[in-house]
Amino acid sequence: MNTPQMLGGEKRRLRRTSGTPQGGAPSQRRRWGVFIGLLALGVTSDVGAEQGDASAGKAVYERRCMGCHGQNGDGKGPAADRLDPRPRDFTSGIYKIRTTSTKTPSDRDLFTVISNGMPGTSMPAWSVLPGKDRWNLVAYVKSFAADKFKEPAKKQELPKEVGASAESLKRGKEMFEAIECNKCHGTEGRADGPSVPELKDDWGNHIKPANLTKRWLFRGGASREDIAMRLATGIDGTPMPSFIDSVEKPEDIWHVANYVASLGPETPTFATLVTVTAVQGTIPDDPDADFWKKIPPSAIPLMGQVIVDPRDFNPSIDLVLVRGAWNDKEIVFHLTWDDPEPSAPDPAKGVFADAVSLQFPPKLEAGSAERPYFLMGDGSNPVYLLGWESGKGVYEATATGPDKVRAIAGSEATGNAVFKNGQYRLVMRRALASRDAARLTFEPARFTPVAFHASDGGVGETGPKMSLTSWYYLRLEEPQSSRKFVVPPLVTLVTVVAMVLVVRAASRRTANNETRRV
């Protein structure tokens, strides 16, 4: 009688645990309740799953999924050749994300992937579709490899959860190296391990390991529970194996998951404004100086350039952290970005220099918000570039289009880059004032338009084939003012005086009135 209610409770629990992995005692009790309820119903697995209707799913599929996954479910839709990773080939019955110990995912797993999408790929979250449509899709998608789904799915049990204590992280780091996660994912998790060039998926396509410092792009979710599950099941169709049997003790799965989760934030906070800190004295040239660590970075997401040829639908560099400092003479930028390896340019092999640049208008017009065309300007409105290229160093240039970049003669910009464990850190410095019209003169407290470009020459990015942003704003912060320590006490004092005066005046008037009355 009360089973539907219990199922409702179970659904709520599932939703909640997807956010916080720790299940409390009450949900434990509810789980038992559901278990007993389901025994009565004769159902054995996949709580809350609905039986989908494959033919109804076909209609939804042909409207929503076919463009990438193809009419026959073979992952060869019209969009497929531009996508990396490639769309799933459903006829293979191989799925990346599962929570089962059997080789195929449960219906619930498929439903979750359809609903949440796969971050970092072209698969969007289809939670906009009604739940019924999504269950129907599950049924239809399974029908492309029906024989693979004959065996009922069994749940992959995880060892008892271990919290993320300091010891756990230490043990996790040891295990990370012992089971050779670093071979692909790199020493610090930036997808720069020595095996990276050889990695291929089951279809022979090149495949990149996950950058473990960018958890928000994990295909199957960013929580510790998700990571532990991926470690336990592996990711089918990719070189990522299951580690449940190769760790020393089962709970090591949790230690590694805790360590991986400690490598980066769960979600990034993107900046809308880049603030350049005002300092007194010298600004260090060393990108690893403590000075730079104290300045909070602005995270800028970069997107592929898809306007002019050659287009870049799958850009390599998707994030740049920007810091800046200025004193009375100079402005200095500090950029940090991940790149699997420093490339030795060899155009014959399709390998080019790694590069990054900051784009500014050459001049700040008072009272005008107009900017040159965001994609490196045009014939009538050029842009000024302050950039860096591996093997060449820091340069200044004028551009009137993506393939019309001219170096500015007599550049005095200098800089220094270091590369370590899959990450570039770069310092670029320049005089605050410009000596000619091609370069921008930086002014404090002005909203200065800025845009960013980056290319990973190692994967063939060069020229317009790069990642970029549209215009952002940059602002040189005023020298540390004491305003916030002076103004508030002053306001308080003035108010107190005013109030006392009002009270005095009021009581004097009352006194006068009373005297008059007397």
Next chain:
Amino acid sequence: MNLLRSRFFQAVLVLVIAFVLLRFGIRPPAPWSVFTLYMAIVLLAVLVYISSDSDSWRAFKRPIWSTLVDPDKRVLRGALIVLIPLLLGYYAYTQAAARPQAPPELRAVHPAPPASIQFRGKEINIQGVENPLRKDPAGYKASVAAGYETYIRNCVYCHGDNLDGHGHFAYGFNPPPANFEDPGTIAMLQEAYLFWRIAKGGPGLPRESTPWNSVMPAWEDRLTEDQIWQVIMYVYDATGQKPRRWEQ
């Protein structure tokens, strides 16, 4: 009951209710400038109401006056003299310590279209033109299917599979890509308007919509006239929106 009859309390109550309604009752939240304007109007109305006759005005003033002068209100008076300046000081601190925000990007969302455009050397009228593919109802399905293919290969990166403006590259750009599911976009535009926007993209925006920061490419470089009309058919078909008709 006594409290409710007090003019002063009534005035404060009206202001508080107005504040709560305007601040939390409107979705999406009204801009601060509009909010302060409304609050000023409410305040003015309250003042007019309580000063409408001298009895009411006196009743309103009485509690204020007594707080200022009555010897038995000395503690309350002292507390207010400490509290109000501290609150104002705190407000001044939040204002002085606030970090500057990026200036807002104001722009005309739907600038007026030109009468005609040059499309690969051919003149195409925009004013008064209907989608030529709609003249062939038998070919509707084929046009939508072809439009889907063009969309998923080209437009999906910004405008998204769901046509809601949440494509892969969407969150990197400001202004964000148009959300076709939103009734404020394609549902209030003619198909020829879309043709103009797709063909000419960001670089083709007129002066009145400056300063623009649109990253929309000019698709005349890549798509044919037919392909653009097909994509337009697809975005209306997939969202279930109806294009606006030209006024006769």
